[in-house]
Amino acid sequence: MFRHGGSRTRRLVAFLERREKAAPDRRAGMDREGARSLFRARAVVYTDTADFTARTLRHGILHFLMVFNRAATRAAAAVAPHGGRVVKVEADSLMLLFPDVPAAFAGVDGVEALLRRLNRGRPPDERLRFSYGIGHGGVLELEHDVFGLEVNLASKLGEDLALPGEALITPAAAATLDARSLRRVVPYRVVTFGRTAIPVQRLKLRRR
Secondary structure (H helix, E strand, O other): OOOOOOHHHHHHHHHHHHHHHOOHHHHHHHHHHHHHHHEEEEEEEEEEEOOHHHHHHHHOHHHHHHHHHHHHHHHHHHHHHHOOEEEEEEOOEEEEEEOOHHHHHHHHHHHHHHHHHHHOOOOHHHOOOEEEEEEEEEEEEOOOOEEOHHHHHHHHHHHHHOOOOOEEEOHHHHOOOOHHHHOOEEEEEEEEEOOEEEEEEEEOOOOO
8 A cells, every 4th residue: 555655654654553553542642643743734726627438429438538638647747836736546536735725826827727738629529627626724734645534535526516616625734825815706605515514615726
């Protein structure tokens, strides 16, 4: 599960091994203590490709991968000016990490601008559109992966709820915004996960 990792991954694995050996009633205290060195406050963006399954049925997986790879290989350059990095590619999705939510907003704008450039002049079957989920909070940032509640929520918003060209924001992410960034945010709706309901916001994407 944690192969090919560096110092962050080794630190997490060592903690998990100690935790497994500890008595169950000690683990909550270990978690609180371990969080200081293991977790970092980060903004996470999870993208999803519009009509992935339908496109693959129509044109085949090789055609889709060719088109998707065109964007995926350029995504790092699109987000790097905003302090972002591509953590990993999963099927038709990108996991992006940023130092804060305003940087994530700028990174999403950068990815959208990249897609517009790549789509320009191409036939419909070679155009891509992404939807986005944006979260923020303490996450386990490893060399090649990121774990945490806000990662899960960003994934659910980006994959299951956001429409193509739409970015949805978790309450924790919206709570970190300054007045300038808040002007780009509008209400979306209350979303239920199991028995928990959260008010989700929507980012007004820049179109130019």
